[in-house]
Amino acid sequence: MASNSFFERLILLWEEWELRLLVLTSLILQIILIGLGNRRKYSTGNKIAFVLWLAYLSADSIAIISLGILSRSQGNCSDAYIDLEYVIMAFWAPFLLLHLGGPDTITAYSLEDNELWLRHLLGLIVEVAVASYIFVRSMKPTQLNFLAIPIFVAGLIKYGERTWVLRLASSKQFRRSLLPHPDPGPNYAKFMEEYTLKEIEGYELSLTAIPPPRVAPSHLMQEGDALIIAYDFFLISKCLFADLILSFQDLQKSQPFFQRSDWEDAFKVIEMELGFMYDVLFTKATIVHHFWGGVLRSISFSSTAAALTAFCLIDLSGYSSANVGISLILLVGAIGLELYAILVLLSSDWTMLWMSRHDNLRAETRGLISGLHSLSINKRWSNCVAQYNMLSSCFKDRTVRCCGLLNWMHKQLENYQDDQMEPVSDYLKISVFEQLLEKSWNAVDFRLCKELCSYRGEWVLKKYECIEKLGWSINVEFDQSIILWHIATDLCLYDDSSNKNLDIVSKSRCEAIRLLSNYMLFILMKRPFMLPDGIGQIRLQDTCAEAEAFIQERKYIQNKSLACKKLLEVDTRISPVDVKGDRSKSVLFDACRLAKSLQSLDTRNQKKWEMINEVWIEMLCYAASHCRWNHHAQQLRRGGELLTHVWILMTHLGISEQFQISQGHARTKLIVQ
Known part of the structure; x- marks a missing residue:
């Protein structure tokens, strides 16, 4: 009898703390992902890779399981009475959406995750519907219910960002985004009409080629100059990673620089290029460093900050101290993750590149960005x-x-x-x-x-x-x-x-x-x-x-x-x-x-x-x-x-089989003698 009583108490204890532990575990996994996500760019250790793999696979599952438990909780949903403990637990649902959105430093563990963006889109629809259902079930004119709305907005933004970035990095969409506009070439029919007309009029005709413009080589001076040049060449590298052909214009753009550079500058620029490529394929850099990404980030941060401020001011005397403590941890954790993401954003190569292209920035802004960039562990690869x-x-x-x-x-x-x-x-x-x-x-x-x-x-x-x-x-x-x-x-x-x-x-x-x-x-x-x-x-x-x-x-x-x-x-x-x-x-x-x-x-x-x-x-x-582009891309992580x-x-340097366009459009001029 004593044994049965012990197990019954154990089961009751688990039922009481199950959701709380899962929600806290979800937050811990987000901290691991945001802290270690960027390290794999320059870390070759299998231990870090294993921890990230485990955290990446577990994070979504635990958040989804938690939402499922919340949706079937036995809260009293009658008009007369709603359990206050269910109300505060329902307040955690938008935080789980926030966690499903994932951190900025890792959206995909491997390239295959980008191909599953449609699955994430379906997950977005389903999980938002579940969170909305939980919110409606707990609807009561309490201050806490109103605080859930800004967190819900932030979670929707985060989850939507992740799905959109996965779509952009999928091979089909990535390749499509780099396809050039349809190019019919020079107007051959018009040229031949002019040629025939002049020939009938009795003119002696000849063709002469117009030499292409020469591209002056660039030389590196500072980190900012290197980033600008690296980003320009990164647009060429993107075609390599999309398995597209390169033209002679691409070669004329990069070959003079590398032929006249020393080895140190050459490898430095390539490190930066591949750093940009890693960010595009495995992080939220595509949207975070965009204008609308900044707008969305401002909305999500201000929503979370407003919710934390209001939570500290409202009366929470009717709720259990354990649930209030967990809610506070979730709010503080969300703000902490946002602040860390902002620091990572400001210290990144993308922000340094933006600053280098804007000479009219105030000295304080330039000093802040340069200081954060120099203090951060901004390694771009293992160099091993x-x-x-x-x-x-x-x-x-x-x-x-x-x-x-x-x-x-x-x-x-x-x-x-x-x-x-x-x-x-x-x-x-x-x-x-x-x-x-x-x-x-x-x-x-x-x-x-x-x-x-x-x-x-x-x-x-x-x-x-x-x-x-x-x-x-x-x-x-x-x-x-x-x-x-x-x-x-x-x-x-x-x-x-x-x-x-x-x-x-x-x-x-x-x-x-x-x-x-x-x-x-x-x-x-x-x-x-x-x-x-x-x-x-x-x-x-x-x-x-x-x-x-x-x-x-x-x-x-x-x-x-x-x-x-x-x-x-x-x-x-x-x-x-x-x-x-x-x-x-x-x-x-x-x-x-x-x-x-x-x-x-x-x-x-x-x-x-x-x-x-x-x-x-x-x-x-x-x-x-002779290595395929996707195998090169996989090793970036x-x-x-x-x-x-x-x-x-x-x-x-021009030593590639992907240069399939050797001359481009003929620069021909009709000479009338």
Whole structure:
């Protein structure tokens, strides 16, 4: 009996506090979303991504469940009497609409959420109807009922904003918004009529082309100037993310600037461009930084502030202290979220851009915006690349082979661990920029641009006159090239590690090579969708299996250095495929052959390492230009990828297959002689 009594009391306690806990949980989730929403722009951590994913999925569900509980609450709805406790709980309904509207810093967790805008529109209609029903049921001439009206207005605005932004960021609408106006071109019929008429009159006619206007390059001076230029180029990047073609006017707009800029300015502008793109695809920036967005934000903030002020002044003696406290927490939380959103808005690149374009602003306003912008954590991407080294992983995995179950559990946990990240060095950025700049000056026509995009090492090997000796390692599937060059690079780095005559530049180059090699293998291992189709993961797992078997047979091999030494000692005069066949896709000993070929080059100068560095950069550029736009866009919410920055840089330098209009309208003039 005592046990039954305990459970009955527990059930009654839950029924009493169920709605209160759900409403407070909804507010907490909004705080998590607004606080962490922008961090994923520059954070690569899986823990933050998991917390955001959980909060994003839970927030709507909890708000909807709370509205459902409110709609079926047993409030007395007779004309004579309405339960005051139901009245104050019904006051929470518009706050749940406010929460369903979500914060400004995150509207979509992934691109797929934007495609579900119609589902959110239906949710808006249904949930507004439910909230209205709750409000009508609790209708009583009390001051608290009147306070619900401004909160209801703010909630409707917030929820409507979210639905509208999701629609604008959906692929179909995003692409449609960027389509140019129909272009019939110059009036050919009229030109030919004039030409025929002059010919009949006996004039000698000739055609001459009018040269297009030259675009003077710009140079960066300050943050505001960089933002203005970045936003102008962002309009070109939007076409890339909508999978639209680019014209020669777009190229003439950006190429002169990047060809005459230094690497630092170039990468800075691209960071800003991708920051704008992230905001458009995953936040409310599209509407918040619009004139009407400012009007709506003013209405929602003033409505919430007025409700809080009135709530503190009215008589609440007839309501329970717990419900009054929760109502006050909801009001203060709503104001706090609004104030934080305003601070984020004022410190954003969009506001800094607006200020830079308006020279007539008062000094106080400029000082406030500049101060907030400098104080905020305004990182635009992680500036890091993930690392995965195949030979090192062979030694890490040896500790978990005691049991199949433990091995499976280890692999599952590995998927949720943070990846090993390392910052992108200045030397690497300089090397990428200089190689692309050299190609850009050679990209004189559309066909050559497409040819430059297709290189994945050939251009460099021809440049260093090594195509006959090393071309076999490039003329295979792209994923096979990555694995071959990754292992060969590792072996060469080990073999040259004892060289104490390396200068600072050479050490920086070797570090950049190691970084790129591990990064490209990580992309193959964890982000294969960003690479051209192939059997890279099968080939990689077979190669890993052969490497592990090689190490296990030689139990004295306890570290990577010794493994590299023993691999280089293997006689590879006979091709591995002649001995093993091609059922196994392992390329371990083909990579050893490549490493020995590289080591046979002149090691007294640094031409070998310059070549290896440039081959990796060309592979990086090939992967960047052949990755689909939606995969680039998805990675913006995971801290950004170096691949995406290289893709944008290549486009601005004219090395892109999306330049399908090579000349534009003919600028032809009829000359009468």
